[in-house]
Amino acid sequence: MSNTEAHPQEIVAHDGGLPGPRSACADGAPVEIIESREVPLGGPRAMTVRRTLPQRQRSMIGAWCFVDHYGPDDVSTSGGMDVAPHPHTGLQTVSWLFEGAIDHIDSGGNVGLVLPGEMNLMTAGTGICHSEVSTAETTTLHGVQLWLALPDAVRNAIGRVFEHYAPEPVAFDGGSALVFLGSLLGAASPVDVHSPLVGAEIRLAPAATLVLDVDPGFEHGVLVDAGDITLEGVPVPRATIGYTGIGSARLRTRNEGTTDARLVLIGGAPFDEDIVMWWNFVGRDSDEIARFRQEWQDEGDRFGRVEGYVGLGGPGGLQRLPAPALPGLRLRPRQNRPPHVQG
Ligand code: MN
Numbered sequence: 001m002s003n004t005e006a007h008p009q010e011i012v013a014h015d016g017g018l019p020g021p022r023s024a025c026a027d028g029a030p031v032e033i034i035e036s037r038e039v040p041l042g043g044p045r046a047m048t049v050r051r052t053l054p055q056r057q058r059s060m061i062g063a064w065c066f067v068d069h070y071g072p073d074d075v076s077t078s079g080g081m082d083v084a085p086h087p088h089t090g091l092q093t094v095s096w097l098f099e100g101a102i103d104h105i106d107s108g109g110n111v112g113l114v115l116p117g118e119m120n121l122m123t124a125g126t127g128i129c130h131s132e133v134s135t136a137e138t139t140t141l142h143g144v145q146l147w148l149a150l151p152d153a154v155r156n157a158i159g160r161v162f163e164h165y166a167p168e169p170v171a172f173d174g175g176s177a178l179v180f181l182g183s184l185l186g187a188a189s190p191v192d193v194h195s196p197l198v199g200a201e202i203r204l205a206p207a208a209t210l211v212l213d214v215d216p217g218f219e220h221g222v223l224v225d226a227g228d229i230t231l232e233g234v235p236v237p238r239a240t241i242g243y244t245g246i247g248s249a250r251l252r253t254r255n256e257g258t259t260d261a262r263l264v265l266i267g268g269a270p271f272d273e274d275i276v277m278w279w280n281f282v283g284r285d286s287d288e289i290a291r292f293r294q295e296w297q298d299e300g301d302r303f304g305r306v307e308g309y310v311g312l313g314g315p316g317g318l319q320r321l322p323a324p325a326l327p328g329l330r331l332r333p334r335q336n337r338p339p340h341v342q343g
């Protein structure tokens with residue numbers, strides 16, 4: 001997916017001008033609620049996504065630096081997903097669907113079909129471009145798109161990689177989980193990651209409680225897709241993230257409602273490098289971002305080419321997303337708010 005905001009801003013956590021996060025404390029563990037904002041993805045009928053990361057309140061959870069949540073979206077009214085070829089650097093994209101299907105083509109020569117319950121992980125490294133189009137058979141689109149920032153030590157050493165992994169469900173009393181990255185509930189994803197992290201879809205039956213053993217060195221976020229969820233006793237509304245910080249070896253979540261709940265758990269070791277994130281690029285300083293932008297505009301070799309993209313409007317449509325204009329000021333690194341530490 002692309003960040004298609006017309007005027008993407010770099011995010012600075014401490015700007016002093018916004019109210020602090022809403023926090024609550026129950027059963028000992030403070031939970032910070034990260035609300036979403038609606039962002040149109042672009043295109044003729046402009047499918048809208050709910051973006052929880054990044055924002056001023058908190059820009060990262062571990063290496064997770066971007067969280068878009070969308071649907072369930074009736075494709076006949078929204079127009080579906082049609083993101084023309086666009087570039088990425090310094091990050092990995094995790095595509096995870098609950099419903100629908102998306103055709104992926106990238107400049108590494110990879111053609112993939114993104115299906116519910118199957119992770120597609122694209123590594124940008126020094127540069128890649130890709131297109132994403134919902135399939136003709138898709139009637140409902142529902143899922144998340146997540147980005148992981150790559151550590152500086154590896155971001156320029158990795159080429160264009162595309163990995164697919166369909167985890168086996170892990171059953172527990174009152175629900176099940178699909179662990180797509182890292183380890184949880186005794187399951188471990190075989191997919192290599194470049195910093196310590198975890199990612200999983202969790203389903204909880206009505207009135208079910210789940211107590212997860214987690215790495216106390218990780219900060220965690222629980223994105224609620226459906227259900228009346230509490231995290232450490234604190235209600236986490238739909239389409240928001242409940243953030244718990246570091247220092248806790250257990251996370252307790254409960255479905256308080258009468259319908260099934262679905263969550264996405266993300267977590268990782270606090271990412272201690274300053275990054276600059278603008279449009280679809282992750283870099284380390286303003287000049288580097290400006291170079292990436294210019295190379296994309298110049299159709300440079302850094303990003304390669306997508307072969308075979310046909311948008312929902314048919315052949316002859318936009319063949320690459322143009323980069324927005326850079327802001328007049330230099331982009332500053334994002335200073336993430338320090339993680340909460342549980343007592
Ligand atoms: Mn993308």
